Amino acid sequence: xxxxxxxxxxxxxxxxxxxxxxxxxxxxxxxxxxxxxxxxxxxxxxxxxxxxxxxxxxxxxxxxxxxxxxxxxxxxxxxxxxxxxxxxxxxxxxxxxxxxxxxxxxxxxxxxxxxxxxxxxxxxxxxxxxxxxxxxxxxxxxxxxxxxxxxxxxxxxxxxxxxxxxxxxxxxxxxxxxxxxxxxxxxxxxxxxxxxxxxxxxxxxxxxxxxxxxxxxxxxxxxxxxxxxxxxxxxxxxxxxxxxxxxxxxxxx
Amino acid sequence: xxxxxxxxxxxxxxxxxxxxxxxxxxxxxxxxxxxxxxxxxxxxxxxxxxxxxxxxxxxxxxxxxxxxxxxxxxxxxxxxxxxxxxxxxxxxxxxxxxxxxxxxxxxxxxxxxxxxxxxxxxxxxxxxxxxxxxxxxxxxxxxxxxxxxxxxxxxxxxxxxxxxxxxxxxxxxxxxxxxxxxxxxxxxxxxxxxxxxxxxxxxxxxxxxxxxxxxxxxxxxxxxxxxxxxxxxxxxxxxxxxxxxxxxxxxxx
DNA sequence: AATTTAGTTGAACGTTCGTTGAAATTCAAC
DNA sequence: GTTGAATTTCAACGAACGTTCAACTAAATT
Numbered sequence: 001x002x003x004x005x006x007x008x009x010x011x012x013x014x015x016x017x018x019x020x021x022x023x024x025x026x027x028x029x030x031x032x033x034x035x036x037x038x039x040x041x042x043x044x045x046x047x048x049x050x051x052x053x054x055x056x057x058x059x060x061x062x063x064x065x066x067x068x069x070x071x072x073x074x075x076x077x078x079x080x081x082x083x084x085x086x087x088x089x090x091x092x093x094x095x096x097x098x099x100x101x102x103x104x105x106x107x108x109x110x111x112x113x114x115x116x117x118x119x120x121x122x123x124x125x126x127x128x129x130x131x132x133x134x135x136x137x138x139x140x141x142x143x144x145x146x147x148x149x150x151x152x153x154x155x156x157x158x159x160x161x162x163x164x165x166x167x168x169x170x171x172x173x174x175x176x177x178x179x180x181x182x183x184x185x186x187x188x189x190x191x192x193x194x195x196x197x198x199x200x201x202x203x204x205x206x207x208x209x210x211x212x213x214x215x216x217x218x219x220x221x222x223x224x225x226x227x228x229x230x231x232x233x234x235x236x237x238x239x240x241x242x243x244x245x246x247x248x249x250x251x252x253x
Numbered sequence: 254x255x256x257x258x259x260x261x262x263x264x265x266x267x268x269x270x271x272x273x274x275x276x277x278x279x280x281x282x283x284x285x286x287x288x289x290x291x292x293x294x295x296x297x298x299x300x301x302x303x304x305x306x307x308x309x310x311x312x313x314x315x316x317x318x319x320x321x322x323x324x325x326x327x328x329x330x331x332x333x334x335x336x337x338x339x340x341x342x343x344x345x346x347x348x349x350x351x352x353x354x355x356x357x358x359x360x361x362x363x364x365x366x367x368x369x370x371x372x373x374x375x376x377x378x379x380x381x382x383x384x385x386x387x388x389x390x391x392x393x394x395x396x397x398x399x400x401x402x403x404x405x406x407x408x409x410x411x412x413x414x415x416x417x418x419x420x421x422x423x424x425x426x427x428x429x430x431x432x433x434x435x436x437x438x439x440x441x442x443x444x445x446x447x448x449x450x451x452x453x454x455x456x457x458x459x460x461x462x463x464x465x466x467x468x469x470x471x472x473x474x475x476x477x478x479x480x481x482x483x484x485x486x487x488x489x490x491x492x493x494x495x496x497x498x499x500x501x502x503x504x505x506x
Numbered sequence: 507a508a509t510t511t512a513g514t515t516g517a518a519c520g521t522t523c524g525t526t527g528a529a530a531t532t533c534a535a536c
Numbered sequence: 537g538t539t540g541a542a543t544t545t546c547a548a549c550g551a552a553c554g555t556t557c558a559a560c561t562a563a564a565t566t
Contacts (some may be wrong), residue, residue, distance in 0.1 A: 028512090028513065028514090028562080028563085029512070029513060029514095032513085032514085045402070046402055046403065047303065047402075047403055048301055048303060048304075048401070048403075049304070050300065050301060050303035050304035051301075051302070051303035051403070053552075053553060053554080054553080054554060054555085055552080055553080055554090063514085064514065064515055064516075065515095065516095065554090065555090066514075066515070066516085066555085066556080066557090067513085067514070067515090068554090068555095069554080069555060069556075070513075070514080071513095074554075074555075075554065075555090140402060143400055144400060144401070146449070146454070146456075147396055147397060147400045147448065147449060147452045147454070148301070148397070148452070148454065149298070149299055149300075149393060149452060149453065149454055150299065150300055150301075150304070152452060152454030152455075152456055153454045153455040153456045153459065156454075156456055157456055157459055157460070161459075161460055164460060165460070168460075180461065180464045181461070181464045181465050181472070182476060184457055184460060184461035184464055184465045185457070185465055185472070185473065185476045185477075185480075186476070186480060187457075187460075188446070188449065188450070188457045188465070188473075189442075189446035189449075189476075189477065189480050189481075190446075191449060192445040192446040192447070192448055192449030192450065193441070193442035193443075193445040193446055194445070195400065195445055195448075195449055196399070196400060196441065196442075196444060196445030196448055196449075197441070197445065199400045199401070199402060199405060200402065201399070201400070201401065201402055201405030201406045201409075202405075202406040203399075203405055203406045203409055203410055204437055204438070204440075204441045206406065206410055206414075207410070207414055207417060207418070207421075207437060207440075208433065208434070208437035211433045211434045211437055212434050212437045212438055212441070219434070219438070220438065220441075223435060223438045223439070223442075223488055224438075224442065226484075226487045226488060227438075227439060227442050227484035227485075227487055227488055228442075228484065229487070230483040230484050230486065230487030231479075231480035231481065231483050231484045232480075233483065234479045234480055234482070234483030235476055235479060235480055281532075281533080281542090281543070281544090282542075282543060282544095285543085285544085306522075306523065306524080307523080307524060307525085308522080308523080308524090316544085317544060317545055317546080318524090318525090318546095319525085319526075319527095319544075319545075319546085320543085320544070320545090321524090321525095322524080322525060322526075323543075323544080324543095327524075327525075328524065328525090
């Protein structure tokens with residue numbers, strides 16, 4: 001079923017991982033760490049975790065193979081390091097923006113849904129389109145991880161769920177009458193739309209005959225926010241349960 | 254960068270592929286073909302194309318390794334056969350349902366958006382939740398393929414785009430004033446929400462503390478249709494361009 | 507200057523990879 | 537029942553896989 005000698009063997013090299021606090025201060029070490037992370041980010045994004053070998057990565061980074069194990073323990077540790085590297089920066093800005101939206105809406109009670117969604121999505125789409133090229137790879141990788149049955153449930157939760165909770169809580173204030181399950185499913189749809197956007201597979205380009213470009217994330221954002229805001233409102237309208245039931249059941253097989 | 258001896262070597266075995274028309278009538282051959290396809294569908298869905306070896310698949314199918322090459326040429330041919338196997342059935346029912354919705358709306362001109370979306374999504378969600386277990390694997394695999402930068406743009410287009418065009422055309426009739434780019438982006442968001450749903454990563458279960466279950470596709474469908482219908486309407490409302498611009502720009506950094 | 511430590515190197519480990527060739531078997535047609 | 541093709545088996549090919557080890561260099565500590 002799976003490679004025997006690959007992942008997590010016995011103690012698996014972790015023993016001689018440079019200590020987190022002290023190491024990384026050395027200029028030489030830190031430079032090679034980042035070279036490896038950059039290459040891994042780019043290549044994992046292109047062909048996924050299993051589609052890229054450690055040698056592909058260290059080869060692209062122009063460092064010795066053994067350095068991957070030395071710095072990150074094993075291949076999976078490298079993946080996690082890639083995901084973690086930019087996660088804190090993202091979480092920080094997302095959280096700050098959510099705070100700002102909630103603070104601005106102090107007087108007139110509920111914040112605007114569009115503002116909440118923007119606080120959640122703008123930091124991502126802005127970095128992917130205007131940040132350093134690594135960011136685009138990063139989000140393509142995140143898209144793959146998020147959709148993966150193997151990693152999606154665990155890796156994403158570990159690094160991103162706290163701020164997602166905060167986002168959902170902000171939506172909850174914007175739509176106080178919303179049921180919990182509707183709230184989470186609506187978030188799920190937003191997450192899916194965002195995820196496919198980051199993948200930039202080029203399919204929408206072909207399908208639309210050139211009317212849309214996968215890489216034009218400003219156009220996406222301009223449309224994603226009102227699309228999802230309307231979706232949230234449709235699901236969470238107060239009297240929604242009865243009317244939704246009727247509307248959908250009619251079209252059933 | 255990639256394994257040398259793996260995919261598409263020289264002529265790559267294709268030479269002795271059993272002819273499509275004549276073969277497959279033999280009961281023995283057809284049975285092993287399907288055993289391999291079933292195993293490949295299940296395993297590819299779990300760990301992706303590169304995360305599963307040909308030996309994993311033939312081992313699970315309890316057939317000889319060489320039979321994979323014999324029947325499908327090479328590993329990629331096997332993946333394509335898996336995707337193709339159930340695609341025709343899906344396209345047939347989706348297409349028929351779209352026709353029915355359009356026919357039913359003959360008199361009162363525009364069809365209801367909810368009905369169009371339902372015609373597009375119901376055949377999928379219904380098979381995934383109530384079809385044979387293979388269907389669930391199939392859609393999880395489709396989700397991975399659709400999100401993959403490597404396969405998403407090509408494999409999905411090849412097998413599914415004709416009926417997607419038909420879907421978009423039906424939406425176009427439901428929202429005659431909609432701009433082309435809005436139409437396609439709105440479809441893209443629907444596609445993303447659907448894709449993440451099929452992945453069933455379990456993340457929403459954990460995040461919602463049990464309020465949502467990834468596997469409860471009826472709940473998803475009940476919400477996906479009104480969510481996306483509202484999104485389509487929000488994007489495609491006649492005067493939408495100006496108001497959207499104002500609404501989004503305000504929240505910018 | 508001597509000694510410890512962190513970082514790097516090159517080679518190798520055993521295993522698994524996708525694919526193939528030749529022999530053996532099964533099947534359909536006569 | 538023989539023939540010819542389709543299918544299956546078994547063993548092997550060379551290449552690539554993730555990881556490790558001992559030797560080595562550079563930096564920091566004493």
